[in-house]
Amino acid sequence: ATPMSIMVSVGRAAQLGVLVRNGEALQTASKVTTVVLDKTGTVTQGAPELTDILMLSESAVDESVNKAELLKNVASLEQHSEHPLASAIINKAKQDGLVLVEPEQFTNYQGMGISGQVNGQQYSVGNLSLMQQLQIGESADCEQLSAELASQAKTPIFVAVDKQLVAIMAIADPIKTDAAEAIRAMKAKGLKVVMLTGDNQITANAVAEKVGIDTVVANVLPEQKQAKVLELQQAGEVVAMVGDGINDAPALVSADVGFAMGSGTDIAIESADFTLLSSRLMVINDTLALSKASMNNIK
Numbered sequence: 001a002t003p004m005s006i007m008v009s010v011g012r013a014a015q016l017g018v019l020v021r022n023g024e025a026l027q028t029a030s031k032v033t034t035v036v037l038d039k040t041g042t043v044t045q046g047a048p049e050l051t052d053i054l055m056l057s058e059s060a061v062d063e064s065v066n067k068a069e070l071l072k073n074v075a076s077l078e079q080h081s082e083h084p085l086a087s088a089i090i091n092k093a094k095q096d097g098l099v100l101v102e103p104e105q106f107t108n109y110q111g112m113g114i115s116g117q118v119n120g121q122q123y124s125v126g127n128l129s130l131m132q133q134l135q136i137g138e139s140a141d142c143e144q145l146s147a148e149l150a151s152q153a154k155t156p157i158f159v160a161v162d163k164q165l166v167a168i169m170a171i172a173d174p175i176k177t178d179a180a181e182a183i184r185a186m187k188a189k190g191l192k193v194v195m196l197t198g199d200n201q202i203t204a205n206a207v208a209e210k211v212g213i214d215t216v217v218a219n220v221l222p223e224q225k226q227a228k229v230l231e232l233q234q235a236g237e238v239v240a241m242v243g244d245g246i247n248d249a250p251a252l253v254s255a256d257v258g259f260a261m262g263s264g265t266d267i268a269i270e271s272a273d274f275t276l277l278s279s280r281l282m283v284i285n286d287t288l289a290l291s292k293a294s295m296n297n298i299k
């Protein structure tokens, strides 16, 4: 393509609400065969809400740990996390009028959760992989409770105090209103659609089913998201990756074409070829179509 025709396409993309960081990607976009979508903030709205706090009956923790105190301490720790789930927990604590404190210590486990010391107690907050890594034992009812929440497309967050599992928090993130339509349109064009997420398999499957995605890779760490993109490319696919998080950045770089949600983290935006100013997934279809149309004009 000539510099002139690329400039024209960049202008058309802007009209669609797509900022082009890399003009060459506008050409590659016409050849895409697989679209890989992150879940949280990409297929879902990224406006998660804390819906339930379930105290685990068997927890051998003294009665001083009540729901409000638990929420206050977890929210206090989450103030140091950039994860969208963190804001759901903080918002609920603030709605409940809880006054957050400064933790004595904080550790982030990318793609798994957080831990730290609040009011002299050691809190660990995150997914099952984090509980396993920190050697926190599961209780009998926790597996069934978390599976129930997950099958409702909610994300279960495990909370341990001093290495004892004490509660499960459930977080719901509504699916984008145009997600099912956009995915149907991708499939109608012969594109393969894959969802990649750091969240657990049951929640991921529940979301995928609602939007018509058949291929789901769950429980993946950021490097594993990138590895999955490379694997698809080795199998001959031309991959468009769509994401918003720090955890999507390596995959966005490796993909043939990277789309970042404009609401996403700076590192995702810097790693992508395109930034979507609207949260609508349909804009991805529009961009791929624009790319095809402009390539046909050039030929």
Ligand code: ADP
Pocket (backbone or CB within 6 Å): 038, 039, 040, 041, 078, 081, 082, 083, 085, 086, 110, 111, 112, 113, 114, 125, 126, 127, 155, 156, 157, 196, 197, 198, 199, 200, 220, 221, 245, 247
């Ligand atoms: P996604 O790929 O869906 O955007 P992430 O890789 O960012 O998901 O996160 C994977 C999982 O790690 C989350 O579903 C959650 O269970 C856990 N997690 C990550 N960060 C936090 C946090 N700050 N607080 C609680 N849990 C977290």
Ligand code: MG
Pocket (backbone or CB within 6 Å): 038, 039, 040, 041, 042, 243, 244, 245
């Ligand atoms: Mg995300």
